[in-house]
Amino acid sequence: MNEQVLEPIERPPTTMSSRLEGELMEVSMGPQHPSTHGVFRMNVALNGEIVVKLKPVFGYLHRNHEKIGENTSYLGSMPYTDRLDYFCSMTNNWAYALSVEKLAGIEVPERAEYLRVILAELTRLQNHTSLLGFLLNDMGAWGTPLMYAFREREKVLDLFESLSGSRMMCDYMRFGGCRVDAGTDWIERAKKVVDAFPRFLDEFENLVVSNEILIARTQEVGKLSADLAINAGITGPMLRACGVNYDIRKVDGYGIYPRFKFRVPLGEHGDTYDRLMMRVLEMRESIGILQQAFKQIPGGPVMNPKVKIRAFRPPLGEAYGRIEGPKGELGFYLISDGSGNPYRYRVRPPSFVNLTILEDLCLGHTVADVMVILGSVDIVMGEVDR
Amino acid sequence: MALESLEEIKLRAEAAVPGAQIRVIPNPSPANQPSLLLDNERASAVATFLRDDPILRLDYCSNVTGVDWLDRKVKKTIKVKKVIDGEEKEVDETKEELVPGYLEAVYHLFSITHKHGPVVIRMRTANRARGTRLPSLTPIYRSAEFQEREIFDLYGVHFESHPDLRRILMWDEFVDHPMRKDYREPDDYEYEPTPHDDVLEKAKQHYTARPELDGAESIRPQAG
Numbered sequence: 001m002n003e004q005v006l007e008p009i010e011r012p013p014t015t016m017s018s019r020l021e022g023e024l025m026e027v028s029m030g031p032q033h034p035s036t037h038g039v040f041r042m043n044v045a046l047n048g049e050i051v052v053k054l055k056p057v058f059g060y061l062h063r064n065h066e067k068i069g070e071n072t073s074y075l076g077s078m079p080y081t082d083r084l085d086y087f088c089s090m091t092n093n094w095a096y097a098l099s100v101e102k103l104a105g106i107e108v109p110e111r112a113e114y115l116r117v118i119l120a121e122l123t124r125l126q127n128h129t130s131l132l133g134f135l136l137n138d139m140g141a142w143g144t145p146l147m148y149a150f151r152e153r154e155k156v157l158d159l160f161e162s163l164s165g166s167r168m169m170c171d172y173m174r175f176g177g178c179r180v181d182a183g184t185d186w187i188e189r190a191k192k193v194v195d196a197f198p199r200f201l202d203e204f205e206n207l208v209v210s211n212e213i214l215i216a217r218t219q220e221v222g223k224l225s226a227d228l229a230i231n232a233g234i235t236g237p238m239l240r241a242c243g244v245n246y247d248i249r250k251v252d253g254y255g256i257y258p259r260f261k262f263r264v265p266l267g268e269h270g271d272t273y274d275r276l277m278m279r280v281l282e283m284r285e286s287i288g289i290l291q292q293a294f295k296q297i298p299g300g301p302v303m304n305p306k307v308k309i310r311a312f313r314p315p316l317g318e319a320y321g322r323i324e325g326p327k328g329e330l331g332f333y334l335i336s337d338g339s340g341n342p343y344r345y346r347v348r349p350p351s352f353v354n355l356t357i358l359e360d361l362c363l364g365h366t367v368a369d370v371m372v373i374l375g376s377v378d379i380v381m382g383e384v385d386r
Numbered sequence: 387m388a389l390e391s392l393e394e395i396k397l398r399a400e401a402a403v404p405g406a407q408i409r410v411i412p413n414p415s416p417a418n419q420p421s422l423l424l425d426n427e428r429a430s431a432v433a434t435f436l437r438d439d440p441i442l443r444l445d446y447c448s449n450v451t452g453v454d455w456l457d458r459k460v461k462k463t464i465k466v467k468k469v470i471d472g473e474e475k476e477v478d479e480t481k482e483e484l485v486p487g488y489l490e491a492v493y494h495l496f497s498i499t500h501k502h503g504p505v506v507i508r509m510r511t512a513n514r515a516r517g518t519r520l521p522s523l524t525p526i527y528r529s530a531e532f533q534e535r536e537i538f539d540l541y542g543v544h545f546e547s548h549p550d551l552r553r554i555l556m557w558d559e560f561v562d563h564p565m566r567k568d569y570r571e572p573d574d575y576e577y578e579p580t581p582h583d584d585v586l587e588k589a590k591q592h593y594t595a596r597p598e599l600d601g602a603e604s605i606r607p608q609a610g
Contacts, residue, residue, distance in 0.1 A: 059555040064540075064564055105416030230445050230498050233529025244498060246446075251501045317415020320449060320494050320504060331449050333492070336415065348449040348494075356532050385555060 024052060031060050035138045035371040038381030049366045054359045061385035069345030074100055074312045077345065079171040084347060085383040086168055087127050090119040091325045093173035098254060099321030099332035100175040104314035106307055112177035113256045114297040118190065119172065121286040125197065126156040127326035128279040135276060135375040136208055139217050145208055152200050155193045162186060176307035187294060194290045201283060209280060218273035222361040222373035225270060232357045235350055236328025237282060238377065241267035241274040248324035260289045275376040313340055327351050327378050347386060351379040389502040392420050395442065403431045421506035426521055429509050433526045436495060436505065444495035444505055447527035452537040453490040454567045460485055487514045489543050493523065511543060522548035540565035
């Protein structure tokens with residue numbers, strides 16, 4: 001090594017005017033970027049490091065899910081809904097089944113309703129857990145929190161696998177009930193997983209949620225006002241982080257949710273930290289719902305025997321059914337012309353609509369914050385692009 | 387809070403917005419979600435009324451989507467008087483009537499303030515031609531921004547006064563609207579005209595075959 005001591009070079013003092021004055025740099029973030037959660041691109045105009053314009057570009061995963069739905073029977077679309085938000089196939093199944101049940105006026109047996117609630121809340125647990133892991137990953141806490149989160153998620157996925165045969169593409173629900181019954185041993189196993197979950201949450205919260213760096217990176221970053229959130233159709237934890245009390249489980253009371261006692265956590269500031277905490281608090285409520293459901297679940301059939309799911313022809317008309325998915329309001333809008341295929345099959349994906357205000361959240365923040373804000377919006381491209 | 391019936395909403399909206407014509411479209415399904423058909427001229431005013439009215443407060447527009455209705459033939463039986471064998475008789479005669487197709491935009495409105503809904507409103511285009519128009523509700527409901535862009539992309543409805551009407555899911559160079567019922571897929575999705583095409587065409591004109599190259603450079607199609 002040449003051990004030459006470098007003399008400090010004399011530079012003119014850096015002032016604002018000596019930088020690129022008024023010149024914007026356009027950066028294309030994504031689509032191949034580890035923090036964009038899939039093939040998602042943002043065209044960003046930067047002034048130095050500050051975002052002055054941001055246009056989301058997507059469609060890379062577009063396969064025209066709705067057109068395929070129009071050309072398939074009602075039953076044929078059910079496994080395909082798994083691929084929308086591939087983290088939460090159970091809630092996708094439920095939203096679709098609920099809409100078809102509304103369209104045709106189908107009743108669901110009691111035990112199936114309980115199983116649906118159990119599976120939906122388990123889905124919420126694993127979705128929020130992995131979201132926290134990913135968000136911390138985006139923030140620079142490389143690997144470790146994500147591995148902790150995935151360790152817990154794996155336990156829930158094992159439950160899904162033993163019940164439906166598949167870890168992520170469950171295809172478990174049918175209009176009029178569920179595909180197979182859960183044995184008592186499955187319920188016992190699920191109970192154990194749920195009972196052990198608060199311990200993980202405590203550990204996780206101790207490890208990261210009160211972390212100083214995390215607080216510095218998230219508080220007052222990407223603030224969203226309640227008025228804008230309502231007007232822009234934001235739903236789910238993102239809306240509640242702004243302090244708006246709107247949970248479809250409470251408002252619509254679909255399924256058997258009115259039977260359970262749970263609270264709806266609300267944020268105050270609408271910043272990234274609130275959105276993150278909303279997920280942690282929601283998981284605690286989900287655990288409460290699950291424990292009540294395990295106690296109350298009755299025996300009986302899980303499928304309405306009157307429904308002929310294979311030769312299914314709902315009456316003429318249209319219906320819009322929605323549920324509170326882990327990411328927000330997931331709705332299905334169906335128009336029936338009396339034939340075996342829907343005339344119109346529309347998915348209202350929560351993360352697609354939640355992306356509307358991404359630009360508003362990011363303006364004035366640095367590039368590094370864009371990743372954190374995007375992580376807190378919680379998008380899945382399978383659902384955004386459809 | 388119970389929602390008033392669509393008939394009442396219709397009457398109050400027509401009183402609040404002079405000149406507005408609203409029709410209630412029935413829905414025979416068990417879901418019982420009838421809808422309001424707005425006239426395109428006053429649609430923004432009616433939507434503003436629905437959003438700001440203190441009783442309704444439909445401040446949350448959840449789902450925005452398009453529907454394509456093709457031209458369809460409706461059979462109608464009319465009683466016609468005819469003279470048969472010198473006697474006048476009433477005879478049933480079936481006539482086929484062509485109902486022209488149209489594109490529809492459907493909006494599902496809910497209220498976060500009063501926690502009720504849905505109120506379904508819809509608008510219809512005059513025809514299914516390319517570049518057919520509808521007023522945009524994005525200035526009233528921001529949530530319609532991406533979803534109206536999606537309708538523009540997949541159905542080809544131009545939303546007037548939309549702030550940023552571009553394709554959203556298909557790529558910008560794509561020409562057709564794939565969600566239309568009469569859409570035909572192209573032979574090659576990946577095909578894009580490139581400068582190479584012109585160059586190759588020119589090369590074909592100037593090229594003379596050189597058999598000593600063993601066919602390695604033969605761009606010209608083989609004769610025969």
